[in-house]
Amino acid sequence: MLTEQFVASISAQTKANTGVTKDAGIFLHEFQPLAAQRHVFKKSASAQHGLAVSSSHVFAAQDGKAVVHVYSREKGNQEAMIPFPERIHSIALAAKDTVLLMGTESGRVLAWEMCSGRLVSTSTSHLQPVTSLAVDPTSSFFLSGSPDAMIHVWALPAILSFSPDTSRSPVHTLSTHRGPISSITCGHSPSSANIAISTSEDRSAIVWDYRNAQLLRTYLLPELPQALTLDPADRAFYLAYGDGSLQTFDFYDDMQKPTSTDTLRDAASSHRPIQPSPQTRFDAESQKLGAALSLSLSWDGQTLLSGHASGKIAVWDAAKGNYVSTVTNLPGPVTNLEFLEPIGFPTASEPTLKMQTVVKPKQDSAVSGGNALVPPNYTLTMQLNGQLRRPAISATETVTKRAAFEEALVHPSFPQAMLEASLAELATWNAPSTSGAGIAPAADFLSLKDTVGTEDMQGVSNTNEVQELKKQLASQQRVQKVTFKQLSDLREEKEYLLSEERKRSQTARGKAKAKNNLANGSTSDVEMSNNTSGESESSDDDSSSDGESEAAPSE
Amino acid sequence: MAPMATELATLRALTFRISSTATSQLPQHVPAIAASLASCRTLLSSAQASTSKTASEASVAVHKYRTLLSTLLQDRTIQGRWAAIVLIKSTVEIGGWETLQKSLPWVRGLLGILSKPDPYSSKQLCIITLTRIFFLTREYPSLVREITTPSLSPFIQSTLQVAASKGSPALLETILESFNQLLPRHPTTFRTHLKHLHQLLSQTVAPTPSSKLGRDQAAGARPDVTPAVSDAARRLYTQLPCSAPKGATSDEWQKNFKKAVENAHSLGDKVFRAVVEDWKSSAREPATVNGHTLDDEVQDLNADLMSLPPWLGIFAGGERLLGLLNLIKTYILCPTTMPVNLPIGTVVDLLTRLLSLTISSAKGQGFHNAIKFNSQVSKEERENLWLIVPEIHVAAIDLLLALTQRSDASTTAIDAAMLDQIVWVFASEKDSPEIRTACYLAVAQLLLRSGVALPKSSIDPLVDMIRQCCDDILPLDTNGPQLKQSLAPKTNGAPQATTNADAFLKAPKATNSSGNFMGLQNAAHALLPVLFTHIRPQYLSDSLRARLDRTAILVRDKDAMIASVLNPPPSRKFGKPAASILPFLARNQPGEKDVEALLRPRMPVIRTGTHELEKGVDEDEEAEMSEEVEGDDEFVGNELDSLLGLAPTADVRGNVAMAEEVDTPATAPTTLMSNDRPASTIQSANATGKRPQEDLASLSPPKRVKVSEQQEQPHVATLPIQPLAAVPTTIVAQKLDAPAVVPDLSATSQAFVPSTIAAPAAPSSKSENLVEEDSDDDDDDNKISLVLGQDTDSDSE
Structure with missing residues (x-):
């Protein structure tokens, strides 16, 4: 979901305000989806054209001071307060928000590279302070306007160049206006067909082909213009006046169409000023908005926002030209108003670098670097963002x-x-594993394991068998030993019994009780047969046979 | 829960399929299984609360599936483990938190595979899977604590072991890439392994395969370092500062960066010792090469600043220098976690040094400041140096491109100077296609950044390159046979073979000679539109412009043709006005959207549709409003205002007369169209008849086919609408044509166009009836007088 915000700044606190926003000077306000104030930056008072907003910072040239306040949008606080040698009357961002241009009191433009801290200056070409600046979409050119009624077009790369022999004077000078330049804006095309529009206090607005220093169209205005904004598709521009009214200047309206079809570049009509129809002007008398000081157009080009001296910010329908609502009421004259690019696009491309903090400007001492193209100590402080391919x-x-x-x-x-x-x-x-041991040692290990796995199985069973057999062998040897012992015991017993028998027969021959003795001998024979059967069974069970064999001699 | 039921069935079927297939056969099934697994997303990723019967069934099935994968991971065969790796990756991808949460046993199993002697590719897949799991757990701190943190250190250890055993380059690359992903996120875990990492990287960052050192001398030289490996290694190397102790990251980065630049310089001192360089460093003291006795061969046997391994021989030195340049480039391309100081000055200094040593300056071809040779170095080495210099230049330009890409618009200050350097290199080494490719890319990039603001003095030296670019895109016909013949004796050794019979046959097609250089072709094609759009047309001579147009037309390069049409050549004061190539574009690419937009633009005016509803109301209000305005605005004067109030309505007709008056003299130089022009501006029914006719004329083939000059005439003729203007004219001319049709149509068929174009037209006729017919002319007169009045007004202010 997209969120669209705008930034407004006031020149001074006029109302006694209560509570939190006591010294607030810059207001970050959400416009869509929910119109509400989101953040305030404190202690700033900026005049018209004194505010510039990048994706990371807010810059505010202080009204009547030689100071620029830098606020970090990420942290939401004031990051730096940067003094300059002279008063700053207008500021603008260039080169993808890495260069801040500042129009000064003495009529030159300072360029501050915020990543390196390098500060270079143009020649002092204006006779009076530079009050308005506009940068073209390629950052190749910028325009500066001044109360001396001149507009200078500058080439930014030449201004920033390190080589000492590049000229730091304007590429073109547009000098058709007869009064102080009040504001300049630049078209949205990166091509050579881009336009710029300037308004002046001579009550005219001029459309320029600034790259070729050519006047394309002059519009005569009913009043002193206060603020200027241009349609995103360069189809029209909007002006705000001191009485709080707004006016649409449609390049393609019915009045210009018969002569120039749809284009500004009709040489025939470039010399003929156009007085726009008063019907294109609209205001909201009842709202008591006060003089309009600033103007901004929403991303979709449908909604106009105007900041007024009363502190009100009014919403207008750009197409119908009618007042919609007052979105907020700030505690001072709204001198700057700027819609920000909506955030929340799902596939937004990331910038290749992030400037987390600005590097404070130091005067360009590096020009004395001698023969080097670039002074050796020239460094950019930035966070490299995202992997580039x-x-x-x-x-x-x-x-x-x-x-x-x-x-x-x-x-x-x-x-x-x-x-x-x-x-x-x-x-x-x-x-290779099936072919056996071989080439790659790592491969081998695995293959071995695999095939040997099956061999292993056999091997394991073999050893098991051997062990079992050995066990059996051992037990049978034990049985054999016991049997031999028993045999010898029995032999001894037999000999003993035989000798006993002999003694008895010798004694019994003489006596009459010889029958009883014979019966005793038969029972001992039975015992013998029992013993032998027990031995044959006891091949597994040694202890029982042992017990029996032991029992036999104990008798 | 019907979809859940299907998913359940699918999962059961998959589980059955996996368990019923013999593991040796499983890999063939796996891709299909992984594909159908995607349909079980909800089931695998949803939390199992066993409240209902189906839910408990589902949880049983999921559990069964998971256990199956776990057992498969411990399978005895490599096929089974391979299948498990692939299936785990697929499951983790779709499984979400629920699956990740239970993935700890899998992670352990996968770690186990790394130490097993599985095939390289299984390990590769295994590393990717593990990286993915670590990657996915990032969002969940609890899972990071449970799964990633305990397993990461073993992972690094075992992968480093795998990397140390010289296996396949692809596996090594995968390991480095994996570290690339993980290191920025887990710097502290990697900190303990930095020593081993350094060891690995020093061998891979800038390999010198041509080094003449023996195996024993060059400890740790790896044969398996491919360009992709060293690229990944360089990226990892630049990420190492992330693991520096807290707070020291950016300092470490800057230190390493400086070291790399310094190392490149000292390498330059060695490699370039055969010549005496013109370049004087701004930051470094010049190396005193001449003072020492030199080794008989260029070498560096001691570990250098970055403790890279030693090398021997000029080619090895060149390779090392290339590696270092690529490393510096990688530093610039890779992201950093903190703001760093990127020393543009030193990088540009290095580039200047490398680019100012050119071959031609050495050969002394017409340059009085021919480079001086170092007499102590043999001729062979010098010639070998010339062999590697173009490569070094390509790498240097690559570095420059990286710098411009990264710093975006913030370094436009160096553009003009670098452009000069590149032109210098191009002039001397344009025979090499690599150099040409690099130069085209670099010039395109620099022009895109600041081309329109460059002065003519910067553009003039590019002429040679522009011609060469056209040649590369479309070789001149005359070049073909000549090239063949000049090449023939060189390629064929035997002299009798040189006069081959083919040479007497018809000239071979010239285009196939450069067909193989696709990179060169692409670079040249990319440069062509930029030459139109980002160089002021005034700076190019007519012949050069014609050459560019011709090339664009012949190769049917749409981008270049559109660029040419949008940036027409300046109209000249004498002779035939410059022609636009628009007809060719219309012929070649009639169906393309951008061509259509160019030929027949449709730009909606702002109030389209909004007034449609209020049309009826508007008519009434308009009268009221005009009265109101009259009342309010006192400052211009009532009389004028009352007329102004009528102005828009009266204008519709009134301007026709005026347009005729003003336009006709303006278009006087036009011969063919001078009649047509005012006619087109007449807002009446017959204009709609005429205009399409003209459109037809410009498009209908039978009339205009013959000569291109004739073809262009309608458009040529429309050019001098702004005879004084040095503006892009054709775009104007074309814009003029088409929208002219739109309002005409709208006038005739009012119901068709709802916009304000039509709306005021209706009241206009009414109000005109009210006002006298004569007042039309008066109105115009008044308007002009008003202008004068306004002027005097502003003068008086």
């Missing part, structure tokens, strides 16, 4: 694609090409 220069290649990595990083999966290459590698990766 610049493929290496090549006469044969035309690569402008994004880096493969970044493409892959934001891809929903992986780019097709990358997947295919990877799959191909995956397929070939297996091949």
Whole structure:
């Protein structure tokens, strides 16, 4: 969603204001979607043409002082208070908001490079203070106007140039006006067909082809013009007058059409001043707005905003030419009014550099740098913003694609090409592994692991088997040992029993109780058979056989 | 929840497909699975609250899917792991916070893969996936704490290990690119690894593959450094200051930048030792090369300021110098987190040094200040130096382009001086297509920035380059055979082969000779429109302008043709007025939108539509308003005002007469159109008849086909509408034509145009009936007298 804001400044506090906005001088006001004051910058009093707003800063030339206040929009506070050798009557931003142009009391224009702090001056070509400045969209030229009724056109790169032999005098001088220049504005075309409009207190407005110093059209005004703004498509301009009324000057209106069709560049009509119809003028008597001091046109060119001496900011419908509402009421005469570019475009391009703080100006001492093109200590202080892409220069290649990595990083999966290459590698990766140990050590390790995996399985089972067999062997050896022991025990027992038997038979021959002894011998035979069966079973269970074999001799 | 149900079904099907496929076959399925995964976005990214039955089913399915991926990540085969990597990346992309939150096991698994001996490309994908996860968690501090912070350090360690084992260049590039993404966001984590990073980068930032040093001497020379790798390495190198301790970042950046420039200078001292340079530095003391005995070969065996590895031989030195220039360029192209001081002065100083050493100045071709040779250095080395100088110049111009791109409009002050330098280089080395490409690009850029404000003295030296540019776009026919013949003896060694039979046949087509140099072609094509738009047409001679127009027409370059039409040549005082190439444009590109806009502009006036509703009201109000105005405005005078009140209405007719009066003398020099012009301004029905006729005439083929001169006549004729003006005339002429039709139509068919054009026209006829018919002329007279009166008025002020 877009947000459209405007900035207004007042020249002095006229109303006793209450509370918070006590010494507020610059007001950041939201226009759409919700008309409300968003921020105030304090302690500033700027005259007309004394306010310039960039995306990061607000600059306000102080009325009647040789000081420019710099406010940071990001931090919302006053960043610097910069003194200059003479009074500043008008300021304007150039070169993508990196250069501040200042029209001075003595009739020269100062250019302050805010990234480097370099301050250069034009020649003193105006006889009186420079009260209005306008910069063309390419920042190649700027126009300066002064109460001496002259407009000078300057080439900015020449002014900023390091080489000492470039002229710092104007490219053209437009001297048709007969009264003090009150304001200048520049068209929106970067091409050579661009126009500039100047208004003067001789009650005329002139449309210029400033690059060729050519007068295109003269308009006669009913009153002293106070403020000027130009349609975004350069179809018309709007003027504000001291009585609070506004007027539309349509380049394509019905009055001019029969003579010049749709263009300003009809030489036939350039000499003939045009008195616009009073019907194109509109005001709102009932609102008591006071003199209009400033004028600004919204982004879409549909809504006019005018700042008045009473402190009111009025909204007008540019097409219908009628009063809509009063958007706010500031505590002083609204001397400057500037619509800002709406913010919130989803695909806004970022600037390549950010100027976080301005570098305070130091007089250009570097010209004495000798033979160097650029003085060696010339540095720009800025934040480099955003990765820029610049493929290496090549006469044969035309690569402008994004880096493969970044493409892959934001891809929903992986780019097709990358997947295919990877799959191909995956397929070939297996091949050396089956052929066995070989070329790439890293590859080998994996392949080994894979094939040896199966070998391992066999190996593991083999060792398991061996271990099991060894276990069995050990247990059987133990059984064997026990059996041998038992055998020897039994043999001893048998011999003992046999000797006993012999003794008994020797003693029994003589006695009559010999039958009883025979019965005892048969029971011991049964015991023997039990023992042998127990041994055959006890191949697994050693302890039981041991117990039995031990039990047998204990008997 | 119908879409949810479909998604659930899809996810179940996908899970089944993954689990049922043998892992060795899985990679072939994965791209398809990843593609259909995109349709499960809602399911995977929504929070699972198991309140309803479907929700619990969904959570089960999602859980199953996630566990499946986790087990796949631990799979025994590389195919399975590969599939897991790709699927995790796809899932994370669509999964949002819910998936990220549960991605910690995946991150661990992926980290594990890095240490496993997987294929390079799997590791590449794995690194990309991990980077993506780290990248996506950035927005959620809790996830950064849980997932990114603990895993980042192991990630850096294992990737550095991977990088240290000299694997594939693509893998190395991926690692560096990944660091590029992560380092600015996690400077503190990287701080502990800076030492290893430096080691890696010193080998890759400015490689010298031509170095004659043996393997043992050049420790750490890597064979796997491709241009893409070193490009990524340079970008990472410039990001390293981010990891500097807090507050020292911008100081570190500036220090490194200065070091790189200084290093380039000292390298220049070595590489350029064969000649005595004219250049005097503004900041450095001149190197005293002559005072020392020189090594027999250019070398730097000690680690230099930036601790880059040593090199030996002039070609290696050239490569190192190129690497450093690219590094400085990268410094300028890469973003910084803090404001830094970009030393424009020293960079321009370096550029001046590099660009002022040109070959021709050395050869002494007609320059009295031929460069002096250093007698201590062998001729071979000098000739080798000439071989690398163009490359160095291309790199220097590249650096200049980067500087202008970055500093945008804030360095226009250096433009004129740099333009001179480039012209100087071009004059001496234009034989090299690379130099030509670079010069075209640079001149286009500089002209775009400040071309319109350049004085003629800056434009004049460009003439040679402009002609060469036209040649490159469209070689002259005469050049073709000559080129062939002059080249033939060189290419073919045997003399009898030089007079080849082909040479006697018809001349070969000239265009194919430069067809292979696409970069050169593009650069030349890009320069052509800029020459029209950003050089004042007055500064180009007629023959040069004709050459440019001719080139644009023959190659049918729409941009250049439009640029030419929009910036017509200045009309001359004598002879035939300058012609516009508009007819050619209309013939060549009839269907293009911008051509259409040029030929038949439709610019809506501001009040389109708004007055339509009030048309009826307006008529009444107008009378009232005019009365009011009369009453209010006392200052001009009542009599004049009352007439003025009528002026707009009366004008509609009245101006016809006046237009005739004024226009006819103005267009007097025009022969053909002088009759046509006033007719076109007559706002009546017959004008609409006439005007389309003229349009037809300019467009209808049968009449105008023959000669281009004839073709142009209608447009040529319209030019001198501003005979005194040195303004772009054709645009005017064309603008005049088409809108003239629009109001005419509107006058005839009022219902058709709702705008104010039509609205006042209606009352005009009424009011005219009221006012006497004679007053038309009076009105005009009064108007003029009013002008005079106003003038005297302002004089008196």
